[in-house]
Amino acid sequence: MTLTKEVKKKKQPKQGMLENVMKQFNAAADMVELNPNIKKILAVTNNELIIHFPVRMDNGEVEIFKGYRVQHNNALGPYKGGLRYHPTIDIDSVKALAMWMTWKTSLAGLPYGGAKGGIQMDPKKYSNTELERITRRFTYALGENIGPEHDIPAPDVNTSAQTMAWIADTYMSTKAPSERSKNQHVVTGKPVGSGGLEGRDRATGFGVFLTIKYWAESKKIDLKDKRFIVQGFGNVGYWAAHFLELEGAKLVGVQDAFGSISNTEGISVEGLFEFIKNNNGAVQGFPGSTEVLKEDFFGLDCDICIPAALGNQITAENASQIKAFLIAEGANGPTTVEAEKVLQEKGITVIPDILCNSGGVIGSYFEWLQNRNGELWELDEILAKIDKKIREVFRKVLKTSEEKQIDMRSAAYFIAIERIEKAYIQRGIFP
Ligand SMILES: NC(=O)C1=CN([C@@H]2O[C@H](COP(=O)(O)OP(=O)(O)OC[C@H]3O[C@@H](n4cnc5c(N)ncnc54)[C@H](O)[C@@H]3O)[C@@H](O)[C@H]2O)C=CC1
């Protein structure tokens, strides 16, 4: 007899990311005097898919998983955005993350809309073979709701190039043999050997670093010896730290899901990266570092703070402790609207997520083009292309912010929303 078990999941507290993105959007819509009909369209998501699907576990039992894909808007092109495997994801957080993708792709001038998805689960509790089966069943259940010219997922928290390879393989296997290779770009962020882009692994962190570099240049600040802290030492946090260290900046604090560490003398980025490989991915216990209480992390003495983990981490409660003069949002939605007011009063600059972490989706766009056109690009060429794009977008945001005397988040939203509004108006639907 087959046992079917729906695992009782602990109820997760609401994350509040949807409230946050809606407050940001409403403020931006007022600022650009957005056409009221287009505002109605952008305030809601086009499609929201919740899928329950069964997967056989290594012990023979069947577990039911809850997967999501939310497609917010596709006025500018196919839906685009990552897949997150995390116990805290729910429909509201995925809606928020999908909306941020729409603003991000619009701001970057890409021919994409916004989407996000994932599975509500803790991947640490599953073996690699279970993760593969979960991913393949999820892909199969998503069916034609994703597609290379319709909705193109990518990695996000707790998903990787390997996850993308499983998705591509499963999706392609549902096509006729002659059509399979034409569908490789159903996902981006694949391993290089399977149609992936050289450098997509570092694209987001590289972009975070570039926005910090271009901001520092605009203020005539030398990054050498500047002290920085990073929350989240995964794909984004590690690569951002890697490039900052190359520039001469000093990592003095790191927090991950397991704990927080600091060292005023500096933490070797590569040393920590090697250390976590043999420490279940955790930074705690890194030689020479001191443990820091979770609630004290953002108050560490530093110049630059990079939240690169989850949403709503910088809150009205902890914002007042922050000593950094710059916050570079590697994560999506790490700062609440209330916290941002506190930061503004303290004179702390925020490089907003939709600009700061856009290197990832820019890299994804290049991978998509590479697959679509049957081309292979080299790492140097790709990093130069990402740099050029980030520099252009950064300058546009800075110029808008200076001309209109608004902060960089408002400027970024201004540009992003205006571009979408223009597309709707050009089509003639909204006079
Ligand atoms: N991977 C990508 O290309 C992109 C990722 N992002 C955003 O960057 C952030 C990080 O994503 P990835 O680096 O890809 O994820 P990842 O899964 O590679 O790393 C996540 C890191 O955050 C830490 N973390 C998780 N929960 C935490 C908590 N409660 N407190 C402190 N640390 C915690 C984990 O331990 C890990 O070090 C997310 O907000 C994601 O949406 C944004 C753009 C693109």
Ligand SMILES: O=C(O)CCC(=O)C(=O)O
């Ligand atoms: O690379 C992509 O398509 C999207 C990455 C992502 O999920 C994000 O930028 O938040």
